[in-house]
Amino acid sequence: MPLDFDAAKEEILQFCESKSKSKSKFYFNDFTKLFPDAKSREVKKVLTALVNEEKMVFWSSGSTTMYGLAGAGKQSAAEGEG
Numbered sequence: 453m454p455l456d457f458d459a460a461k462e463e464i465l466q467f468c469e470s471k472s473k474s475k476s477k478f479y480f481n482d483f484t485k486l487f488p489d490a491k492s493r494e495v496k497k498v499l500t501a502l503v504n505e506e507k508m509v510f511w512s513s514g515s516t517t518m519y520g521l522a523g524a525g526k527q528s529a530a531e532g533e534g
Contacts, residue, residue: 455495480492
């Protein structure tokens with residue numbers, strides 16, 4: 453079953469906002485669990501669209517890439533996101 457692109461974007465944003473008190477960065481696998489029937493490539497396309505729309509940002513530790521809401525988290529002000 454193909455992923456509904458707009459509904460998936462809303463669900464991802466709601467998921468991030470609901471967890472924002474305890475967590476500001478999320479692994480890719482956190483999002484694939486939201487859509488167990490979707491292919492990981494479809495989920496990646498939705499996340500990439502959210503990054504391109506500047507609603508989400510990439511964060512990299514050098515070995516791990518994570519996603520977060522734009523302007524959220526401890527480092528956002530230091531990185532010029534806020």
